[in-house]
């Protein structure tokens with residue numbers, strides 16, 4: 001238990017959590033994005049709210065807004081508790097409330113026993129911004145007016161204890177008292193709680209509808225269809241362009257070629273094409289050509305009659321027959337051996353095939369969707385891919401954008417994935433922290449949507465129950481989340497942060513003893529290789545135009561040997577990744 005003589009722990013640790021990143025236009029309190037607002041403007045908003053929706057609704061909105069801030073700060077407090085005793089840990093809340101400029105808080109009496117759920121808190125409030133704002137606009141009141149502040153105290157304490165603690169103002173500056181005084185107790189210990197709890201609830205019908213909608217969303221996310229369409233979420237122009245081409249192809253029977261980097265979700269686009277088409281009630285059969293052993297490719301695809309070759313112990317239909325009436329998805333088509341390519345061409349042209357060891361011709365009715373992450377045109381030039389098959393497949397090519405080209409879709413994708421993985425792992429996750437989301441949007445995503453998916457699953461597993469996914473839950477290396485230019489130092493004044501990314505980069509450079517030319521040439525090679533030999537992509541990574549990149553490659557005598565390495569890589573450099581889809 002503490003009384004009025006309580007000394008706050010030093011503020012330094014909390015001040016360090018405030019970071020100003022003026023060049024990004026952001027301010028942060030740990031992982032939460034904050035705003036430095038004009039109290040006058042906030043006061044004006046408060047007034048307009050009261051005048052437009054009436055005092056009861058305005059009070060409810062402001063209380064709930066405060067409650068939400070308090071809840072977020074409790075999450076932060078729980079994280080930085082460290083070695084502190086429970087009382088000092090709890091007092092982080094009042095300290096944050098002061099740091100955020102709302103009010104000066106002094107404890108009068110705090111009696112807490114978390115084990116038995118006992119709470120009694122009495123605090124003195126001075127300099128309440130809200131009381132000042134209210135009296136300036138509306139004059140002295142008969143009822144207390146620090147609604148947002150009361151919301152904050154209740155939200156913070158409730159989240160901290162995991163039990164609804166209701167705070168009430170028993171004195172208020174807004175009622176001509178010399179200060180505000182608040183008392184907080186578990187809600188069931190207030191005889192008149194019913195008078196106050198409605199301010200913490202959103203309008204009841206709307207909240208019931210929202211609750212129902214949440215339930216429907218959760219149910220839906222557990223259904224396979226939803227899972228399949230999840231990666232087809234997005235508003236970015238790059239995504240919409242691809243999706244538009246898919247939906248236009250759906251109503252026809254055209255053979256479609258999906259191109260794009262590993263992990264962009266080609267199989268899901270293929271599946272969407274199937275689902276949108278008239279064949280949607282027929283089978284969707286997916287084959288990864290790279291995963292088939294060379295000697296089994298043809299029997300797997302086209303079927304086999306018993307005894308056709310040693311080891312053909314039974315008669316089996318192939319994937320083409322299994323997809324009859326539906327869609328056959330051939331992933332990594334560039335890996336198909338030449339004899340199988342010839343047979344595929346015939347199926348596409350004639351709509352018929354023969355099983356291995358069988359001379360009967362079978363008619364089949366399928367739509368083929370092929371996909372590749374290699375440049376088929378250069379495979380044709382290298383003699384590894386039939387040109388007639390290439391032209392037959394390339395009738396309707398659709399380029400699936402890399403995730404970094406549609407980074408505006410990341411919040412939606414991440415939210416859908418969070419819901420799905422939270423359901424899968426039986427966790428309650430409130431979402432991603434603002435910082436985590438911003439870090440995801442800045443990341444380059446060499447592994448595309450699949451990498452995002454893996455990262456979100458990791459985040460869901462590591463995040464605290466009822467908490468937000470934080471940067472460190474997503475990235476094993478926390479360095480990736482940094483990039484602030486200014487922070488508040490121990491004295492409360494602004495200081496430049498010690499290590500910027502540029503600092504660490506130059507450390508690495510000077511320690512390496514490489515020459516500047518070596519470094520340039522290394523970066524150029526690395527970019528071209530990460531872009532799978534695609535110069536336009538490599539130029540984007542380096543912040544250059546394509547001609548600028550070409551000039552520098554030439555200057556460093558890289559152009560020619562990289563081109564060869566690029567096409568070799570294109571075929572074999574995917575070993576580390578799972579098959580593309």
Ligand SMILES: [Zn+2]
Pocket residue numbers: 128131144145146169171172173174179180181
């Ligand atoms: Zn007050």
